[in-house]
Amino acid sequence: MGQESQLQKKDKLSNLYLSFISIAGWVSILIAAFNLSIPENAIVLLLFILFLFITEFFPMAVWKGHSSLSYPIVFTIYLVYGLPWLVFIYGIVVFIVNFIQRRPLRILFFNPALLVLSFVLGEAIARLILGEAMVPWMIVPMLVTTALFYIVNNILVDIVLLIRPQPYTFAIWKKKLTTESISAFISVIYLGIMFYLGNQNRGVIDVFAYFFFFSPLVGLALLSSIIVRLETERNRLNALFDISTELNRWLPSKQWIESIRSSLNSFVDADASILWVNENGNWKVRFQNGQVKKESCQDRDELFQLEHIKELTIIHDRRKDPGVTPTCFHNGLRSIVYAPIILEDNMLGVFAVAKSRSNSFRPEEIQSVATLANQLAVVIKTRSLISEQEKRTVLEERNRIAREIHDGVAQSLAGAVMKLETADRKFYQKPPEAHKLVTDSLDKLRLSLKEIRESIYALRPYETERVGLKQAVMKRIDVIKKESGLNISFEERGRPVYLSSMVEKVMFDIFQESVQNIVKHAQASKVDVLLSYQKEHVLLRVSDNGVGFSLLDAMIKAKNDPHFGILSMNEQAEKIEAVLQIDSKEGKGTEINLTVPKLGMEGGMGDDQRHASG
Numbered sequence: 001m002g003q004e005s006q007l008q009k010k011d012k013l014s015n016l017y018l019s020f021i022s023i024a025g026w027v028s029i030l031i032a033a034f035n036l037s038i039p040e041n042a043i044v045l046l047l048f049i050l051f052l053f054i055t056e057f058f059p060m061a062v063w064k065g066h067s068s069l070s071y072p073i074v075f076t077i078y079l080v081y082g083l084p085w086l087v088f089i090y091g092i093v094v095f096i097v098n099f100i101q102r103r104p105l106r107i108l109f110f111n112p113a114l115l116v117l118s119f120v121l122g123e124a125i126a127r128l129i130l131g132e133a134m135v136p137w138m139i140v141p142m143l144v145t146t147a148l149f150y151i152v153n154n155i156l157v158d159i160v161l162l163i164r165p166q167p168y169t170f171a172i173w174k175k176k177l178t179t180e181s182i183s184a185f186i187s188v189i190y191l192g193i194m195f196y197l198g199n200q201n202r203g204v205i206d207v208f209a210y211f212f213f214f215s216p217l218v219g220l221a222l223l224s225s226i227i228v229r230l231e232t233e234r235n236r237l238n239a240l241f242d243i244s245t246e247l248n249r250w251l252p253s254k255q256w257i258e259s260i261r262s263s264l265n266s267f268v269d270a271d272a273s274i275l276w277v278n279e280n281g282n283w284k285v286r287f288q289n290g291q292v293k294k295e296s297c298q299d300r301d302e303l304f305q306l307e308h309i310k311e312l313t314i315i316h317d318r319r320k321d322p323g324v325t326p327t328c329f330h331n332g333l334r335s336i337v338y339a340p341i342i343l344e345d346n347m348l349g350v351f352a353v354a355k356s357r358s359n360s361f362r363p364e365e366i367q368s369v370a371t372l373a374n375q376l377a378v379v380i381k382t383r384s385l386i387s388e389q390e391k392r393t394v395l396e397e398r399n400r401i402a403r404e405i406h407d408g409v410a411q412s413l414a415g416a417v418m419k420l421e422t423a424d425r426k427f428y429q430k431p432p433e434a435h436k437l438v439t440d441s442l443d444k445l446r447l448s449l450k451e452i453r454e455s456i457y458a459l460r461p462y463e464t465e466r467v468g469l470k471q472a473v474m475k476r477i478d479v480i481k482k483e484s485g486l487n488i489s490f491e492e493r494g495r496p497v498y499l500s501s502m503v504e505k506v507m508f509d510i511f512q513e514s515v516q517n518i519v520k521h522a523q524a525s526k527v528d529v530l531l532s533y534q535k536e537h538v539l540l541r542v543s544d545n546g547v548g549f550s551l552l553d554a555m556i557k558a559k560n561d562p563h564f565g566i567l568s569m570n571e572q573a574e575k576i577e578a579v580l581q582i583d584s585k586e587g588k589g590t591e592i593n594l595t596v597p598k599l600g601m602e603g604g605m606g607d608d609q610r611h612a613s614g
Contacts, residue, residue, distance in 0.1 A: 008331065014164040018110045021156065025091070025113020028120055032087035039081055044207045048077050054218050056097045058225035060183075064533045067183035069221050072190040073214060075146065079136050083123065091116045104358045114156055122148035139195055143188065150184045161531065165332035166271075166356040190217060236368055236377040244375060246357055268368050270353040272329055276306055276351040277341075277380060291330040291354075291453065301353035306350045312370055313338040334358035335404045337366055341380060348380045412448040442568075464504035470496070470531065472508050476515070477529065482520050494533030502594060507540050510580070513569050514542040514592045522546025522590060536598055543591040548584045 039045045055070035078086040094112040103111070126145045127134045134141050152176065161168040272290030276283050285302040305324045315323035315336040324337055333354040341349040352374045355361065361369075379393065421436035464472045470492060477488045499507075511529070518524050524546030532539040566582065569592075573580040576596060584590035 010163060010165045011332070014160060015106070017160055017163060018106050021160075022106070022109040022113045022119065025115075025117045026109065028087055028116050029091040029112070032084040032091075035084040036088060037082075037084075039085065041207070041234065044210055045077075045081060045085070045089075047092060047207055048073055048080075049208060049216050051076070051218050052089065052093050053097065055221045056094055057100070060221050060224040067179050069183065069186060070218055071146065071149070071183070071187040072194065072217060074188075075142065075191060076194070076210075076214075078119075078123075083120070085114050087120060090119065102359060114153065118149050118153035118156060121152045122146075125152075137195075137198075139192070142191055142195065146188055146191065154180055154193045233364070236364070240368070240371065240375075243372065268353055268365055268372070269355075271356050272333055272354045274328055274352045275349060275376070276303070276352075278307075278347055286349075291333055293328055307347060309338050309340045309350055310342070310364070311340065314361065314366065316361075319358075328352075329354045332356055335360045337361055338368050339369045341373050341377045343377040345379050348377055351376060412444045415444055417441075447507075460565065464501065464508050469499065469504040469507060472504075473511055473529065473531065476508075476512060478517065480515055486519060486524070488529065489527070490513070490529045490531075490534075492531045496533055497538070497598070499538065499596075503576050506576050506578070507594060507596065509572055510569050510592075510594050511540060511542060518542075518544045518546060518590070521549070525590070538596045538598070540594040540596070541561055541591065543589065545589045548586045548588050548590050550584075550586060 052070050052073050055073060056068050059068045074086065074090055077089060091112040094115055095108065098108045098111050122302050123145055125148050126141060130141055130144060136142065136145070156172070157176070158168075158231070161172075197213070270290065272292050273288070274285060274292055275284045275287035283306055309324060313323070315321050315338075315496065318329075318334050318336060324338060333356055335358055336352060336354045339351045340347065341351060351369065353369055420438065420441050423434040423441070426434040466472075467475070474490055477490055480486060481488055514526065515529075518527055524544035527542065527544045529542040530539065530543075532541070570580055573594060578594055578596040581593040581595070582590065583593075
C-alpha cells in the first residue's frame with residue numbers, strides 16, 4: 001500500500017506540473033494573439049507555417065532517438081515577423097500536429113505550451129544576459145538564444161520525467177540529451193549558413209529564396225521519417241521472425257515461452273506483458289514481463305473475466321476505463337491491449353501488453369500484438385497436441401508392457417506354480433517325477449526373473465533421457481566397437497535443436513536397430529553415422545559398405561516375420577511423423593535415412609524528445 005500511495009502522489013504532482021506549464025504557455029499564446037500585427041508578406045508567412053508543420057509532423061532520426069528539425073524555421077519566423085507571431089504560430093501548429101497524432105488531452109495542451117515557453121524564456125534570458133547587444137540577426141545573439149532554448153526545454157522536460165511515477169533512468173536521460181545536442185548542432189549549422197548567405201545577398205529576399213533555402217531541411221525531415229518508418233517495420237518483421245524461430249525451436253521444451261523474452265521488446269515496445277493460458281478450464285500465467293504484480297495475476301474473479309474477451313480490446317486510458325484484470329499491472333501503466341488467443345473457436349488464452357502513457361499504442365503496434373497472439377494460438381495448440389501424443393505413447397507403452405507381462409511372465413509363473421503343486425503331491429509317491437517338475441519350474445522361474453528384470457530396465461529413464469541423443473549414440477558406438485571390432489565413425493552437423501524425449505528415443509532405437517542389423521548381416525568393414533540438424537528437419541543417416549540386400553525380399557520377409565527389424569523401424573518412425581528411407585543394393589552396401597520434421601517454420605518511431613510523454 002505504501003508504494004501505491006507513493007505512485008499516486010507522484011502522479012498527482014506530475015499532473016499539477018503539466019497543468020502549470022500548460023496554463024503558462026497558453027497564456028503566452030493568448031497574449032501573443034492580442035499583439036499580432038498585419039504581416040508584411042503573407043505568402044512567406046504561409047510558407048513558413050507549411051514548412052513548420054511538415055518538420056514537426058515528421059521528426060528526423062537523430063542518433064538513437066528522434067527530434068524535430070523545425071528550430072531554424074522557428075528562429076527565422078522570429079527574425080522576420082517578431083516574437084508574437086512566432087509564439088502564436090508555433091503554439092497553434094504544434095497543437096494541430098499533436099491533435100492529428102491523437103495525443104492525450106493533457107499532452108495535447110502541454111507540448112505546445114512547453115515549446116512556446118522554452119523559446120520565450122530562452123529569448124528573455126538572452127536579452128537579460130546581452131542587454132543592448134541583443135540584436136537577433138547577429139550571430140552571437142542567435143547562438144545564445146538557440147542554446148538557451150534547448151537548455152530551458154530540456155530542463156522543463158527533465159522535471160516532468162523526474163516527478164512522474166515511471167522511472168527516469170540515467171540511460172534515458174543520456175539518450176535524450178545526446179539526441180537534443182545533435183539536433184541543436186544541426187540547427188546552429190543551418191542558421192549559420194542562413195546568416196552567411198544573408199550577409200552575402202544584396203537583393204530582396206522573397207518567397208522563392210526562403211522556399212529554396214528551407215526545402216532541403218524539409219526534404220531531409222521527410223526522407224528521414226520515411227526511412228525510419230521502413231526501418232521500424234523491418235525491425236518489427238525481423239523480431240517476429242526471431243520470435244517464430246525461437247518458439248518453434250523450443251516448442252517441445254517446457255521452457256518454450258521463455259525463448260521469446262529477449263525478442264518481445266523488439267517486436268512490441270511495451271512496459272509490461274502477460275500471457276494467460278487456458279488449460280482445461282484453468283487459467284494460468286505462463287509468461288510475465290516488466291511492471292507486473294505477480295501476486296495479483298491469479299485472482300479468480302478477474303481471471304473469470306478473461307473468458308469474455310472475444311476480440312482485440314484496447315484500453316486507451318486506464319483511469320477512465322479500468323478494463324479486465326487491472327490489478328495485474330502497476331498503477332503507473334495507462335494503456336493496455338488485450339489480444340485473445342483463439343483457434344477453431346476455442347479460447348486458448350489471452351496475451352496482454354501495457355504502456356505507461358495513455359493513448360500510446362500506434363496502429364502498427366496493435367497489429368503486432370494481434371499477430372503475435374495468432375502465432376501463440378498455433379504454438380499453444382501444437383503444445384497441446386504434443387502433450388496428448390506423449391500421453392498416448394505412454395499409455396501404449398503401458399499396455400504393451402502389460403501384455404508382455406500377461407502373455408510372458410504371468411503365464412510362466414502360472415505354469416511354474418502348477419508344476420510345483422503337482423510336485424508337492426508326488427513328492428513322497430514318485431520322487432523322480434517330483435524332482436523333474438521342480439527342475440522344470442526352476443528353469444521357468446529363472447526365465448521369468450530375467451524377463452521381469454528386462455521389463456524393469458525398460459521402465460527406467462532411457463539412455464537418451466540421461467545423457468541426450470548425441471552422447472547416447474557415441475556411447476553405443478564405443479560399446480559396439482569393442483564387441484565387434486567394427487570401424488564406426490560419427491559426425492554431427494548444424495546447430496543442435498531441442499528434441500522431445502520421445503523423438504530422441506525413437507531416433508536412438510532406429511540407430512541401434514540399424515547398427516545391430518549391420519553387425520549381424522551386412523559383413524561390413526566400415527559404418528558412417530551422421531546426425532544433421534538442417535533447416536526444416538533433423539536427419540539421422542547410417543550407411544555401410546557391406547553386402548547389401550534386396551529391399552523387396554526384405555519386405556516379403558517382414559510380413560512373415562513380425563520381429564523383423566525393418567517393420568519395427570517403420571512403426572517407430574510413424575510415431576513421430578518421420579520418414580524412413582532405406583536404399584540398398586546387393587553388393588553395394590546400405591544407407592538408412594531417418595528424416596524427422598521440425599515442428600513449423602523457424603524461423604516505431606519515437607516522439608520528439610523536446611515533447612513530454614504522456
